[in-house]
Amino acid sequence: MFSGLSAFPLTPVNETEIDESAFSGLVSRLSEAGVDSIGALGSTGSYAYLTREERKRVAQLTVAAAGTTPVMIGIGSLRTAHVLALAEDAQNAGAAAVLLAPVSYQQLTAEEVFSLYEAVTRELSVPLCVYDNPGTTHFTFTDELHSRIAELPKIGSIKIPGVPVDPADATARVKSLRSQTPSMVTIGVSGDAFAATGLNAGCDVWYSVLAGVLPKPCLAITRASQNGDQDTAAELSNRLEPLWDLFRAHGSLRVVSAIAQHLGLVESPNLPLPVRGLDPAARTRVTAALEQVSDLV
Template identity: 85%
Template sequence: MFTGLSAFPLTPMNETEIDESAFSRMVSRLADAGVDSIGALGSTGSYAYLTREERKRVAQLAVAAAGTTPVMIGIGSLRTAHVRALAEDAQNAGAAAVLLAPMSYQQLTADEVFGLYETVTRELSVPLCIYDNPGTTHFTFTDELHSRITELPKIGSIKIPGVPLDPAEAAGRVNSLRSQIPSTVTIGVSGDASAAIGLNAGCDVWYSVLAGVLPKPCLALTRASQNDDRKTATALSNRLEPIWELFRTHGSLRVVSAIAEYLSLVESPNLPQPLRGLAEAARSRVADALQQVDLL
């Protein structure tokens, strides 16, 4: 479950409803491409903007459309009681795993975050991936906290932020964390621009935003690293640099939204307000980047 390439699709919507048909088609497309798992209702899936009933429905759609490909469902919410309810919905939908970020309005302490995971894992029947994403949660995990949490039952993986761009520093970062967690817990890199570096440094899985819309080049990169062909993995990542630059400038969510529109996978608008899609000039740069990388 927690190895290889995990693709995170959009949850396309307008202010009236989720585009269920488009979402199901995107998930089926990822399964057909051969990704190792699908991560629904991550940050790219706009989980924080949806009601419990909407999230329950998306979980059901994702599992149904994925076929035999395992699906991980995001269950992050502000209150522990809500997280527990979302975990129950995800498990009832047939999720193979759940993904939990420590969402907050008030700044959380390390003990409060540990308590969240302790409470939730006590009731789980499927494994959980720790979602370490300080860019959205504004909470920074320490390796000591990761060590404490990974001793809990049902912890299967840690989704870490992007690793340092220097390969030696990246390897040091991964090895340091690995030395403090059980061998049964995998380490997954996010931050797509550093994915090749992270995989080459020993990460077990790439939790990928771009794979939600462009699975084939992301699979090629992942498989190269898995086959210890680091040179090819690095070259494939370098080829995607025009997209990484757009991610850095505009944020990955808005860029993959524009890519999905360009590929006619979704209609416009497809993001929850107050989020907005890219302006026309930026959309043109997305189209140029896609033509430049030529990996559709």
């Protein structure tokens, strides 16, 4: 479950409903491509903008469209009681795992975050991936806190926010975290531009935004690293620099939304207001970047 390539699809939504047909198409496309798992209702899935009923429905749609591909469902919410309800919905839908970020409005303490994971894992029947994403949660995990949480039952993986650019520093970072967590807890890299470096540094899984819409190049990078061909993994990632540059400029959500629309996979609008898609000039840049990497996708 927590190895290889985990693809995170967009949840196409407008102000009245989720585009269920488009979403199911995105998920089935990932399963057919051969990704190792599918992560619905992550940040790319706009989980924080959806109601419980909408999230319950997305979980059901994901499991139905994924076929035999394992599904992980995001359950982050502001209150512990709400997280527990979402976890129940995800498990009832048939999720193989859940993904939990320490979502907050008030700044959380380390002890409060630990108590969240403690309460949730106590009730789970499926494994949990710790979602370390300070860019959205504004909470920064320490390795000490990761170590404490990783000792809880049902913790299966830690999704870290990128690694150092230098390969030696990245390897040291991954080794340090691994030395402080149980061997059965995998370490996954996010921040797609860092993924090849993270995989080459010893991360077990790539939790990927881009793979949710362009699985082919992400699979090529992942399989190259898994096969010990680190140079090819790094080279393929470098070839995708036009896309990484757009991610840095506009944020990955808006860029993958534009890519999905360009490919005819979703309609417009497909993001929850007040979040808006890219303006025409930026969409032109997306089209140009896709042309630059067309041989890979």
